[in-house]
Amino acid sequence: MAEFPYCLILSSCLAWFVFLVAIELSLAESTGYGFMIDLIHRDSPKSPSYNPSARLVDRHLHALRRSLSRIKHLRRRTNRPSWRSSKKDVQSELSPAGGEYYMEIALGTPPLPTLGIADTGSDLTWTQCKPCRPCYPQDPPIFDPKRSLTYNLVPCRSDACHMLGNNGFCSQERTCQYNYGYGDGSVSKGDLATESITLGLNSSLPVTVPGVPVGCGHNNTGIFDSKGSGIIGLGGGPLSLISHMDHLIQGKFSYCLVPFTTPNATSKINFGECAILSGEGVASTPLIRKSPGTFYYITLESISLGTKNLPPKISNAKDLSSLANEVGNMIVDSGTTYNFIPTELYKPFESALLKVIQTPQVQVPEMGLCFNTTTDLAAPPVILQLTGANLLLKSANIFTRLSDDAVCLTIFPTRDVPILGNFGQADFEVGFDLEKRTVSFKPTDCTGSS
Numbered sequence: 087m088a089e090f091p092y093c094l095i096l097s098s099c100l101a102w103f104v105f106l107v108a109i110e111l112s113l114a115e116s117t118g119y120g121f122m123i124d125l126i127h128r129d130s131p132k133s134p135s136y137n138p139s140a141r142l143v144d145r146h147l148h149a150l151r152r153s154l155s156r157i158k159h160l161r162r163r164t165n166r167p168s169w170r171s172s173k174k175d176v177q178s179e180l181s182p183a184g185g186e187y188y189m190e191i192a193l194g195t196p197p198l199p200t201l202g203i204a205d206t207g208s209d210l211t212w213t214q215c216k217p218c219r220p221c222y223p224q225d226p227p228i229f230d231p232k233r234s235l236t237y238n239l240v241p242c243r244s245d246a247c248h249m250l251g252n253n254g255f256c257s258q259e260r261t262c263q264y265n266y267g268y269g270d271g272s273v274s275k276g277d278l279a280t281e282s283i284t285l286g287l288n289s290s291l292p293v294t295v296p297g298v299p300v301g302c303g304h305n306n307t308g309i310f311d312s313k314g315s316g317i318i319g320l321g322g323g324p325l326s327l328i329s330h331m332d333h334l335i336q337g338k339f340s341y342c343l344v345p346f347t348t349p350n351a352t353s354k355i356n357f358g359e360c361a362i363l364s365g366e367g368v369a370s371t372p373l374i375r376k377s378p379g380t381f382y383y384i385t386l387e388s389i390s391l392g393t394k395n396l397p398p399k400i401s402n403a404k405d406l407s408s409l410a411n412e413v414g415n416m417i418v419d420s421g422t423t424y425n426f427i428p429t430e431l432y433k434p435f436e437s438a439l440l441k442v443i444q445t446p447q448v449q450v451p452e453m454g455l456c457f458n459t460t461t462d463l464a465a466p467p468v469i470l471q472l473t474g475a476n477l478l479l480k481s482a483n484i485f486t487r488l489s490d491d492a493v494c495l496t497i498f499p500t501r502d503v504p505i506l507g508n509f510g511q512a513d514f515e516v517g518f519d520l521e522k523r524t525v526s527f528k529p530t531d532c533t534g535s536s
C-alpha cells in the first residue's frame with residue numbers, strides 16, 4: 087500500500103489506515119484519489135452462496151458451465167455472424183447468477199447496503215425495487231425508491247433512455263422503462279432512474295456517486311440469485327457505474343483476483359489513483375473500440391509455448407475473416423472463470439503442449455484436456471502475445487487441480503468470443519485506463535501474503 091499514499095481502503099477493518107490517509111485527502115483531491123473495495127468470490131467462505139461441502143471438482147464443473155453460458159450471452163451481444171440471423175431480441179443467455187464476484191454497494195439516501203454481482207460484461211446497474219410483482223426471493227432487504235431522497239425517474243426523451251436501445255421503452259407517464267430478458271427466460275423490468283450509489287459505506291470515508299443510472303426492477307421473474315440483488319454494471323458503456331464515476335476515478339480501475347486455490351483470500355477492486363499500475367513488469371495493450379462498448383476488447387495476436395511461437399499468424403487471404411486475425415478478438419472479463427482462445431490458435435497450441443507433457447491424459451466429463459497426476463505438471467510457460475504486450479502465464483493460470491489425481495487445462499477453444507477469464511488473470515493486477523484506452527497487467531501476489 088505504501089506505493090499509493092492517496093489510496094483509501096474502503097473496508098472497515100482497515101479504517102485506521104483510512105483515518106490516517108484522510109488527513110492528506112484535501113491535498114489528494116486536487117490530483118484525484120483512489121479507493122479499494124472487496125470483491126467476494128461466489129464460492130469463497132465470505133460469500134453468502136458459500137457451500138462448504140461442495141467438492142472441488144464440482145466447483146470447477148459449475149464454474150465451467152457458467153463460463154459456457156456466459157460465452158453464449160457475450161456472443162449474442164457482440165452480434166457475431168452466427169447470431170445475426172437470430173430474430174429473438176434477447177439481451178442475454180446468461181443465467182442472471184452468472185457473474186463470479188459479489189461487491190457491496192449502498193443505494194439511495196439514506197443508503198441501503200446490498201450485495202450485487204460485479205459484472206464487467208454489463209453496463210446498467212439494476213436491483214429489485216418495492217413494490218415488485220413478482221419479486222424473486224432475495225436475502226438483503228429490497229430497495230424502496232419512495233424512501234430515498236435522491237431517487238429520480240428518467241424521462242423517455244433523455245440520453246440515458248436512448249442508450250438502452252431495444253431494452254428501453256416508454257411508460258404512459260412518459261418515463262423511461264427498461265426490460266432485460268435473459269436467455270433462460272428470466273426477466274427484470276422496471277423504471278430507469280438515477281440514484282446515488284455509495285461505495286465503502288462501512289469505512290470512515292465512503293464515496294458517494296450521485297446520479298447513476300439504475301434499473302429499479304418492479305417485475306422480476308426467473309432464476310436469479312437470492313443472495314444478492316441484481317447486477318453492478320462495470321462495463322465500459324455510457325450507462326455503467328464506471329462511466330458515471332469518471333470524474334472521480336479518471337477512467338481508471340483495476341482488480342487483483344486471487345487464485346482458485348486460495349478461496350479464503352479476498353480479491354480487490356481499485357478505483358482512481360489506486361488503479362494506476364507502475365513499476366517493473368507492467369505490460370500494456372490497447373483497448374479496442376468495438377460494439378458493444380460494454381466489453382473490454384483486446385487483441386490476441388498469437389500464443390506461444392515457452393519461446394516457440396505457435397502458430398505463425400494466419401495470413402492466408404482466405405482466413406482474413408478468422409477470429410485469430412481479428413483486431414479486438416478477445417474480451418477481458420471478470421465474470422468468466424475459464425479462458426477461451428480462437429480454435430485456430432488452440433489446435434496447434436494443444437498439439438505442442440501434448441508433445442512436451444509426458445503425463446497420461448485422463449477423461450473428466452465436460453472438461454477439456456486433463457492429465458492424471460498427483461504432482462505438478464512439468465510444462466513450459468505459456469505466453470499470450472497481445473498487441474504490445476507479452477503476457478507470461480504461470481502454471482496456475484493454465485492448469486487447475488480438480489482432484490487428487492487430475493489436473494486440467496484452463497484454456498478452451500472457441501469460435502465465438504475468446505475470453506481472458508479469471509484463471510488467466512489470477513495473480514495479476516489488471517488495470518483498465520479508459521482515458522488512455524489501455525489494459526495493463528502486472529504480476530502480483532493478489533492474496534497480499536508476500
Ligand SMILES: *[C@@H]1O[C@H](CO)[C@@H](O)[C@H](O)[C@H]1NC(C)=O
Binds near residue numbers: 097190199
Ligand atoms: C457493513 O456493515 C453491515 C452492518 O454492520 C454488515 O452487515 C456488512 O457486512 C458490512 N460490510 C462490509 C463490507 O464490511
Ligand SMILES: *[C@@H]1O[C@H](CO)[C@@H](O)[C@H](O)[C@H]1NC(C)=O
Binds near residue numbers: 219273275306
Ligand atoms: C411481469 O412480466 C411478465 C413477463 O413479461 C408479464 O407476463 C407480467 O404480466 C408482468 N407482471 C406485471 C404485474 O406487470
Ligand SMILES: *[C@@H]1O[C@H](CO)[C@@H](O)[C@H](O)[C@H]1NC(C)=O
Binds near residue numbers: 347348349350
Ligand atoms: C478457509 O476457511 C475455512 C473456514 O472459513 C476453513 O475451514 C478452510 O480450511 C480454509 N481453507 C483454506 C484453504 O485455508
Ligand SMILES: *[C@@H]1O[C@H](CO)[C@@H](O)[C@H](O)[C@H]1NC(C)=O
Binds near residue numbers: 448458459491
Ligand atoms: C491415474 O493413474 C493411476 C495409476 O498411475 C490409476 O490407478 C488411476 O486409476 C488413474 N486415474 C484415473 C482417473 O484414470
